[in-house]
Amino acid sequence: MKKILAFLAVVALLFSACQKKDETSTTSTTTKDVSVNGVTMSAPMKVDKENKTITVLAEVNGKYLTENTRHAVVFKDGKFGDKPVFRAFQNQNDFLQAMLEIGGVAGNNMTKENGETTYVEGQKIAMSVTWNGAPKSYDINEVISDGNKKTIDLRFGGNEKNAKELNTGCITCLDSCSVGIISNHAYTYGAVEKRGEVIFHGNAAILPKDGTLVAVTYKLINE
Amino acid sequence: MNKLFLVLFYAFCGLLLAISVNLIISTNVWLEMRIHERLVLEVGVGLGIVFSFLRNSASIALFFVLQSMMFLICFWLSKMDLIYYSLRNFYLDDIAISTIKIVFLTLLTLMNLLIVYHLLGKKLTGFSKFS
Numbered sequence: 221m222k223k224i225l226a227f228l229a230v231v232a233l234l235f236s237a238c239q240k241k242d243e244t245s246t247t248s249t250t251t252k253d254v255s256v257n258g259v260t261m262s263a264p265m266k267v268d269k270e271n272k273t274i275t276v277l278a279e280v281n282g283k284y285l286t287e288n289t290r291h292a293v294v295f296k297d298g299k300f301g302d303k304p305v306f307r308a309f310q311n312q313n314d315f316l317q318a319m320l321e322i323g324g325v326a327g328n329n330m331t332k333e334n335g336e337t338t339y340v341e342g343q344k345i346a347m348s349v350t351w352n353g354a355p356k357s358y359d360i361n362e363v364i365s366d367g368n369k370k371t372i373d374l375r376f377g378g379n380e381k382n383a384k385e386l387n388t389g390c391i392t393c394l395d396s397c398s399v400g401i402i403s404n405h406a407y408t409y410g411a412v413e414k415r416g417e418v419i420f421h422g423n424a425a426i427l428p429k430d431g432t433l434v435a436v437t438y439k440l441i442n443e
Numbered sequence: 444m445n446k447l448f449l450v451l452f453y454a455f456c457g458l459l460l461a462i463s464v465n466l467i468i469s470t471n472v473w474l475e476m477r478i479h480e481r482l483v484l485e486v487g488v489g490l491g492i493v494f495s496f497l498r499n500s501a502s503i504a505l506f507f508v509l510q511s512m513m514f515l516i517c518f519w520l521s522k523m524d525l526i527y528y529s530l531r532n533f534y535l536d537d538i539a540i541s542t543i544k545i546v547f548l549t550l551l552t553l554m555n556l557l558i559v560y561h562l563l564g565k566k567l568t569g570f571s572k573f574s
Contacts, residue, residue, distance in 0.1 A: 282540060283528040288472045302532050303476055413473040430540050 257350055257357075257435030264309035267318045272440040274318050276391070278306040282430025285422040290394045290412035292347075292364055292420075293436055298389010305364055305422040306349070306436055312383050312391050316401045319376055324440055326378025330398035335409030340396035342376035344441035347392065347402075349427075351434040363427055364394070366406075367419035373405040376440075394420045402438065450492055452501040455554070457491020458484060459509040465529045466516045480532040501570045503558050510551065 253260045257275055264277040278293060284305045291304035295311045308315075320326070327342025350357040360372050374392065382399045383390070393400035395407035395418075411417040428434075461484040468474045468483070517523050527543045535543060561570045 283525070286522075286524070287469060287475070290472075290476060296536075300476075302479060302481070413476055416472075 254352070254433060256352055256433045257437070259435050261309060265315065265318060267322060269322050272322045273437055274315065274322065275435050275437045276308050276310045276315065278308040278434050278436050280422070280427055280430055280432045280434060281305055281307050285424040285427060285430075288412065288419045288421055290420065291390065292360065292392040292394050294391060295389030298387055300388045300390060304392075305420075305427075306434060308389075308391055308436070310391075312389055312401055313380075315391055316378070316380055316383060319401065319438070322440060324376045326376050326380075328378040328380075330377055330379065330396060330403075330409070332398050335396065335398050336414075337408060338396060339405050339408060340375045340377045340403045341405070342378060344443060345374040345376055345402055346439045346441055347374055348437045348439075349434050350437075351428055351432055354428075357437070358426060363423050364420055365423050366394075368417070370406050370418070374402050375405045377401065377403050446495075449495040449498060449501060452506075453491040453495035453498070454488045455491070455550070456502075456506055456509050457487040457489070457494070459487075459506075459513050460491075461487025462526055462529050463509070463513045463516050466513070466520060466522055466525055469522060469525055470520065480529045481534070484529065484533040503562070503570060506554070506558065510555075 253262055256277060258266045259275050259277040261277065266275040268274070276293070279296075281302075281304060284291075284303075289303055289305060291300055293306045293308050294300050294304035295315075296307040296309060298312065301307060324345075325343040327340055329341045330338060347360040348357040349360070349363050360374065364372065366372060372394065377397065377400060379397070379399055379401060383401060386399055388399050390397065390400035391402065393403040395404050395411045396409050397403040398409065407418060412420060464483050464487065465480045468478055468480075513526070517526065524540070527540050527547065530543050530547060531538065531540060558570065
């Protein structure tokens with residue numbers, strides 16, 4: 221019996237000892253503050269008022285390179301921090317304030333009651349993703365695939381009160397949402413989860429492996 | 444010492460059961476978006492620990508049934524990697540998926556080897572007969 225327990229202890233030791241050593245993984249970045257397009261663990265958000273952009277540090281969640289999800293970017297410590305394609309290191313509330321600071325106009329037209337019949341409004345947003353070693357900055361439509369091949373049309377929904385109260389951590393949702401700061405005008409709420417109108421997942425052919433740090437940049441579009 | 448072994452054994456069995464439940468949940472996106480894998484694993488491991496106090500020996504049959512069920516669900520759904528993502532969401536956020544895979548499969552393999560060793564006549568204390 222002692223031998224069995226000693227063996228289990230050795231396995232536990234092995235578990236803690238053989239953690240991945242990879243410059244772009246979060247494991248090593250806790251000691252090595254890697255910069256990705258100007259954002260780091262210690263400064264996970266960069267606001268550029270002149271160019272009207274916000275860049276947020278996140279990591280790839282390999283699970284949703286194959287599984288269906290309605291969450292594109294979520295703060296890792298939010299309630300839905302384990303559900304997005306990109307787990308952000310910046311919270312949704314400060315992100316929303318930054319959006320307002322750079323002059324974003326929020327739609328604030330979504331409620332829990334009208335969600336299934338209403339498309340999110342607000343200023344148009346261009347979202348791009350890059351990482352160290354990436355050949356270019358990829359548009360959201362390249363890194364997240366829509367099963368219907370519809371273009372993801374991001375809008376600054378706002379939803380300050382719900383974002384604070386519910387603390388889901390949602391920064392970018394893939395259908396119109398009454399909680400997420402930014403969401404997709406192409407589908408109403410429930411398109412992914414309830415009605416199965418569409419399947420979203422990360423594009424494994426383009427995105428790097430699970431745990432890789434990426435910089436997600438949001439830019440206000442003036443029409 | 445024997446009790447500690449039983450707690451670990453049944454906690455591991457609970458983990459296998461919880462992984463199977465998570466794999467089934469992943470087939471429905473509405474459920475998947477609402478139920479956190481961590482919670483399912485906590486309940487599974489918790490049930491395993493409680494169950495260990497009701498037993499005097501480690502049930503080899505239970506282990507084999509849970510292990511077979513987990514792999515069968517995996518193969519049917521073609522979602523082998525989801526096992527490791529489930530485990531990562533169980534307070535292992537900073538550990539690489541490849542590490543989780545190696546350690547989990549090593550544990551599972553060695554547990555099977557221990558049981559085979561036990562069944563081949565080198566009786567280990569703590570294990571039941573094949574029941």
